[in-house]
Amino acid sequence: MPIDPKLQLDEYSLVTTRLMKKHAATSExxxxxxxxxxxxxxxxxxxxxxxxxxxxxxxxxxxxxxxxxxxxxxxxxxxxxxxxxxxxxxxxxxxxxxxxxxxxxxxxxxxxxxxxxxxxxxxxxxxxxxxxxxxxxxxxxxxxxxxxxxxxASSVAGRERRDILARTVDETASSVAKAEVLAIACGHLREAERSDALAKRKLQRWVGLDQDPVSVATVNHDFAGTAVEALHGSVRGILRRAYALGTFDLVYASGLYDYLPRAIGVRLLQRAMELVKPGGEFLFANFSDEITTDGYMETFMDWPLILRSADDMSDIINAALGGSSFEAKVYYGSNRNIVYGKIRKGDL
Ligand SMILES: C[S@@+](CC[C@H](N)C(=O)[O-])C[C@H]1O[C@@H](n2cnc3c(N)ncnc32)[C@H](O)[C@@H]1O
Known part of the structure; x- marks a missing residue:
């Protein structure tokens, strides 16, 4: 399938099979x-x-x-x-x-x-x-x-991930008044449909960023009149500090690290933590190397992912943040098909 040039994929995430193969070929x-x-x-x-x-x-x-x-x-x-x-x-x-x-x-x-x-x-x-x-x-x-x-199991875990995101936003909103939230690679931001805090207008803003203009338009249409606002932007733009986003109580990336090579994942985590307020959190999720649908996904779905273990997540966190003040927790979802890394930025 040719890539639509309008999408301007930044090649920092390996979201096409061609990019994934190009990356794999360097270490083949x-x-x-x-x-x-x-x-x-x-x-x-x-x-x-x-x-x-x-x-x-x-x-x-x-x-x-x-x-x-x-x-x-x-x-x-x-x-x-x-x-x-x-x-x-x-x-x-x-x-x-x-x-x-x-x-x-x-x-x-x-x-x-x-x-x-x-x-x-x-x-x-x-x-x-x-x-x-x-x-x-x-x-x-x-x-x-x-x-x-x-x-x-991987689909069940994906739905649980969406629910975990909604819950995390709600928890942030219950501990911080007028909380500000950023979703990197927001897709259709379906978790927002399940957020009590959004429904009760407790959030100051919930910004979604995605490289796909169709997804950005969908979010802005579906959540018009709420605290949600989607922006067209990419991992590359975040790495270059190209957007004046301000800072947030919660920043998260779901369904993105599965496409990021380690070096990009490390740099993104460093930039993401710059967007987190002191005492705020960054959450990222990755399909785990324990999934059993990997062979089917890579062949018949043509959907290769970079799978990670809890150790891989800790490695990314330590490589990105070693020396700075943070608390990190790495944990699996209930069927271990997705692994999460949550980092709290130290208070200044
Ligand atoms: C698997 S979806 C996840 C959507 C949503 N976060 C969720 O969990 O339901 C991956 C999203 O990442 C976005 N994405 C992939 N690479 C990106 C990049 N380099 N910059 C910005 N967005 C990217 C895609 O456009 C897509 O919407």
């Missing part, structure tokens, strides 16, 4: 030919089994569950360079014709906004009413597959 080892041959045969078997089951009209959920589990194990078993060669082979297999009927998988592959993980895709797995038509107009098989993919 070569694939061992014996391992590649053996794993190609294993992959063919995995995909053929799923294809046959679809042809025999077996129930969709167990087919996709087994397929995703086998892809996850294969991804773990082989060298990263070998896995990268397997990804296009899986994508070209005829079983994709069945899987693409799932509205979630289809949107992810087709990338209507030109990049992976856009807010429209999240609306599909958030089960947001704006995605109802997309789901309802899918084939019966597509809806059956969606019933599985939208309830996969």
């Amino acid at each position: 080892e070569t694939a061992d030919s014996d391992e590649l041959r053996d794993s190609t045969a294993q992959l063919a078997l995995i995909l053929d089994l799923a294809h046959q089951a679809f042809m025999r009209h077996r129930p969709a959920a167990p087919i996709v569950h087994r397929l995703a589990g086998r892809l996850h194990r294969l991804r773990r078993q082989v060298a990263p360079a070998v896995w990268q060669k397997l990804v296009p082979l899986a994508q070209q297999h005829r079983v994709a014709e069945y899987l693409i009927q799932d509205p979630f998988t289809r949107w992810s592959v087709e990338k209507p906004r030109g990049y992976s993980g856009d807010a429209g895709l999240l609306d599909i797995y958030y089960k947001h009413p704006t995605a109802d038509d997309i789901v309802a107009s899918s084939t019966l098989l597509g809806r059956q597959i969606y019933a599985y993919t939208s309830e996969a």
Whole structure:
């Protein structure tokens, strides 16, 4: 899918497969030919089994569950360079014709906004009413597959992340009068629909920043007349201190670090902490390296993510803030598919 030049992706986040591959290529080892041959045969078997089951009209959920589990194990078993060669082979297999009927998988592959993980895709797995038509107009098989993919542990964790964000904003508003909040890479800011503090007009401002003008326009339309205001801006702009945003009681980034290489993540954290008031907090989330949908996402959804452990999150925090005054906590969401880092800036 070509990238829409209007989006002006800043290449600081690896939000397209092309950018992700460019990044991976800089550290690529070569694939061992014996391992590649053996794993190609294993992959063919995995995909053929799923294809046959679809042809025999077996129930969709167990087919996709087994397929995703086998892809996850294969991804773990082989060298990263070998896995990268397997990804296009899986994508070209005829079983994709069945899987693409799932509205979630289809949107992810087709990338209507030109990049992976856009807010429209999240609306599909958030089960947001704006995605109802997309789901309802899918084939019966597509809806059956969606019933599985939208309830996969990673999707459940994504919905919990949205709720954690809303709760965190509400907690900030209950400890600070007229709280100011910044969401970096806000997407459609769906968490704001669940915030009690926003509904009760307790916030001074809730600024959302995103590189996608469609998402910025959606937020400004949906939250007109509230404390929410979305701005067009990018990670690159934040790193360059290009926006006069002021400071905030809470700054957070959700669904962004999954696309940021470590060095950019470290620099963004440093800049983000400049935007946090003394005593305020920065929260960031990342899909964890314990997810089991990684193989399915990278192949049939064409949605690679940079997965992180709690140690990786602590490493980013320490690399960014070593020497300064802060308190940090790293913790997993309830099914461990997402890991969170929360940093409180020391009072001056
Ligand atoms: C997975 S969505 C997350 C949306 C929202 N924060 C949420 O949790 O539902 C990722 C968002 O990051 C934005 N994004 C990705 N790279 C960005 C960059 N370099 N600068 C600004 N926004 C970026 C995308 O436009 C998209 O809206």
